Amino acid sequence: MNLFRAHVLVCGGTGCTSGGSPEIRARLEKELAAKGLDKEVKVVTTGCHGLCEMGPLVIVYPEGTMYTHVTPDDVPDIVNEHLYKGRIVQRLLYKEPLTEEKVPHYGDLPFYQKQKRVVLQNCGYINPERIEEYIARGGYSALAKVLGEMTPEEVIAEVKKSGLRGRGGAGFPTGLKWEFCRKAPGEPKYVVCNGDEGDPGAFMDRSVMEGDPHRVLEGMIIGAYAIGASEGYIYVRAEYPLAVKRLRIATKQAEELGLLGDNILGSGFSFRIHIKEGAGAFVCGEETALMASIMGQRGMPRPRPPFPANQGLWDKPTNINNVETWANIPDIILKGGDWFASMGTEKSKGTKVFALTGKVRNTGLVEVPMGITLREIIFDIGGGIPNGKKFKAVQIGGPSGGCLPESQLDLPVDYESLTGAGAIMGSGGLVVMDEDTCIVDVARFFLNFTRSESCGKCTPCREGIKRMLEILDRIAAGKGKMEDLDLLERTALVVKQSALCGLGQTAPNPILSTLRYFRDEYVTHIQDKRCPAGVCAALLVYRIKPELCRGCTACTRVCPVGAISGTRKEVHFIDPDKCIKCGACMERCPFGAIVRG
Amino acid sequence: MSACACGNTAPKYPELQEILSRHEGEKGSLIPILQEVQAAYGYIPEDVIKEISLALDIPATTIYGVATFYAQFHLKPRGRHVVRVCQGTACHVRGGARILAEVEKELGIKPGETTEDLRFSLEPVACLGCCGLAPVMMVDEDTHGRMTPDKVASVLARYE
Ligand SMILES: Cc1cc2nc3c(=O)[nH]c(=O)nc-3n(C[C@H](O)[C@H](O)[C@H](O)COP(=O)(O)O)c2cc1C
Ligand code: FES
Numbered sequence: 001m002n003l004f005r006a007h008v009l010v011c012g013g014t015g016c017t018s019g020g021s022p023e024i025r026a027r028l029e030k031e032l033a034a035k036g037l038d039k040e041v042k043v044v045t046t047g048c049h050g051l052c053e054m055g056p057l058v059i060v061y062p063e064g065t066m067y068t069h070v071t072p073d074d075v076p077d078i079v080n081e082h083l084y085k086g087r088i089v090q091r092l093l094y095k096e097p098l099t100e101e102k103v104p105h106y107g108d109l110p111f112y113q114k115q116k117r118v119v120l121q122n123c124g125y126i127n128p129e130r131i132e133e134y135i136a137r138g139g140y141s142a143l144a145k146v147l148g149e150m151t152p153e154e155v156i157a158e159v160k161k162s163g164l165r166g167r168g169g170a171g172f173p174t175g176l177k178w179e180f181c182r183k184a185p186g187e188p189k190y191v192v193c194n195g196d197e198g199d200p201g202a203f204m205d206r207s208v209m210e211g212d213p214h215r216v217l218e219g220m221i222i223g224a225y226a227i228g229a230s231e232g233y234i235y236v237r238a239e240y241p242l243a244v245k246r247l248r249i250a251t252k253q254a255e256e257l258g259l260l261g262d263n264i265l266g267s268g269f270s271f272r273i274h275i276k277e278g279a280g281a282f283v284c285g286e287e288t289a290l291m292a293s294i295m296g297q298r299g300m301p302r303p304r305p306p307f308p309a310n311q312g313l314w315d316k317p318t319n320i321n322n323v324e325t326w327a328n329i330p331d332i333i334l335k336g337g338d339w340f341a342s343m344g345t346e347k348s349k350g351t352k353v354f355a356l357t358g359k360v361r362n363t364g365l366v367e368v369p370m371g372i373t374l375r376e377i378i379f380d381i382g383g384g385i386p387n388g389k390k391f392k393a394v395q396i397g398g399p400s401g402g403c404l405p406e407s408q409l410d411l412p413v414d415y416e417s418l419t420g421a422g423a424i425m426g427s428g429g430l431v432v433m434d435e436d437t438c439i440v441d442v443a444r445f446f447l448n449f450t451r452s453e454s455c456g457k458c459t460p461c462r463e464g465i466k467r468m469l470e471i472l473d474r475i476a477a478g479k480g481k482m483e484d485l486d487l488l489e490r491t492a493l494v495v496k497q498s499a500l501c502g503l504g505q506t507a508p509n510p511i512l513s514t515l516r517y518f519r520d521e522y523v524t525h526i527q528d529k530r531c532p533a534g535v536c537a538a539l540l541v542y543r544i545k546p547e548l549c550r551g552c553t554a555c556t557r558v559c560p561v562g563a564i565s566g567t568r569k570e571v572h573f574i575d576p577d578k579c580i581k582c583g584a585c586m587e588r589c590p591f592g593a594i595v596r597g
Numbered sequence: 598m599s600a601c602a603c604g605n606t607a608p609k610y611p612e613l614q615e616i617l618s619r620h621e622g623e624k625g626s627l628i629p630i631l632q633e634v635q636a637a638y639g640y641i642p643e644d645v646i647k648e649i650s651l652a653l654d655i656p657a658t659t660i661y662g663v664a665t666f667y668a669q670f671h672l673k674p675r676g677r678h679v680v681r682v683c684q685g686t687a688c689h690v691r692g693g694a695r696i697l698a699e700v701e702k703e704l705g706i707k708p709g710e711t712t713e714d715l716r717f718s719l720e721p722v723a724c725l726g727c728c729g730l731a732p733v734m735m736v737d738e739d740t741h742g743r744m745t746p747d748k749v750a751s752v753l754a755r756y757e
Contacts, residue, residue: 203728281668359691
């Protein structure tokens, strides 16, 4: 085998790929060959490193030097300076936002220091399309251990001891769920991996499926052995074609090595995995709807019980877990349930992956031990709010979750405390909002989402969400009344208690949490007819200050509806009837002559 | 494509036969079949629904119900390029609505519609899963991140 003195990792995650990492790779190969270094230096395309904000990323090993915002034209410098002469290319290093200090080492980045990477340990290090690289980092040894030394009961006992709880939202203890399914009568049994990831603002599961697909497969095979299942399904969202491709490659490779299929590793245990692509429906993330979809039906939820453990796919016992839940299994088996339980809080063990997005400096994927505070995630890892703006709220758990204000930032991240504060752990979306975000608009946004995704089967969800949305629309249009707030709260509670599935039961959460923490802002919209963040279009007027306008026509050119008139070098005018209040003109004006109020 | 009832037995949808035989005997095959039909024809023609109904012995109404339940399926022809402008949370917070407005203006259509020349279809989508790059739009399989309204026209111009 050829030994390489250096490895250059090029991030092949979705973010960096759209930023041009395939061209960077091609250029690297070309320049390396030109210098005759192609036998000494190996280029590897990896999964997502998490720091998407700084992409495209290139990391050079063994030093672990990370280069950010790389373009193909930077490649000659990386090759000539770093790989040929051994000098780090200073200008491409990550700069600390506060101190402007350059950070040469990947591991020294504050972004990574407070993280604890279990599920993501391979994401960004290995080529996800090569099973050898997963195996080289200890992959499939947990499976070998399970099949060689453990009974199914022992596997379940270990998972129970770890305290692992479902990462798909509800946080049900995984070991217990497996035990229910194992004990349920009926053959064959099925295991399912929920890769629907419908929360708009989250991409944890995507990165795991794309960056380390074998970890998910290994978790599922171990689970299937423990439960006694012979067939498995991975249900992947339609919007994730790359995840589907990588999972297909991974299952094929695992079959070729006898890690999947008949008589796995000569143990007599047989298990097969099918990959199913979703077809675009948020409610299909709900487990009973997901199973209906796998069976080729409309993805409508049904009442539980019967639970999937007793009556799931084709009415047989079925165990559904989230992608991240499955991906935790191999390490729990290898390092033991006690090791896993040593991380986290009393009732929430291990780590959790979050997709940190919105108005935060380092957007990206982070994996942290349970019990860390929201403040540490947003400010220490995320680097705080960009552009000198103030933190306003963080939305946790997507459309089923809640909005928490500054006063709740020292809350430890665990299932119980988040629920107590009116949010939920959810699947792991953390959307940070700054002072320019309007809370009423956010609540409207989520309700609009749940309204269009409601399957329409039960009345509280179908009608209740619509009625609540009408009230919010009224408030945002400056036509709200104070009584509306009580009506909103009452309707929210009714829907929460009476809807059929989790979608409807949790849809009121964004309203309830914003009413709880940001009631003032609703009141300002209703009584003062004002949107303090300047978002609710009906409450805004854009105006040109004649004394500042130089007639440069920049605003007329960006206005999408032709609402601005005026000749060159003369003061311009915005027609309030035509204006759609998009704010494009205000951003474009070089003289600050356009004001909103 | 012209329908012909004069004894010509060549099947009208040859790809459909292949798709159906590939899934023969498979459990829950309706959705994958519809997905492949859509990939082959760009949409799901009405006649195809009837043929699938016969082949799988599932009522056409049920197939219609499934096809209309999921956002992914289309019963009308679509444009050569599909534009998706993310309206997910992260993109919303970072101005996704303005990108959508610009695309609507540029193409002269609303989400769910197709341009007359069948060049573009505009589809609503909530989260493309690369929120780190918000606001995001996707044309076919290409992801375009950190969009601004200014960039819209030049991105669209790349797709003929
Ligand atoms: C409306 C709705 C959407 C959901 N979406 C997802 C999802 O995208 N991914 C997921 O893993 N679980 C989702 N769930 C939770 C699943 O129903 C189920 O609890 C989960 O897959 C169980 O796996 P776990 O125990 O590993 O968390 C959703 C639930 C509801 C009510
Ligand atoms: S919210 Fe737009 S990509 Fe996720």
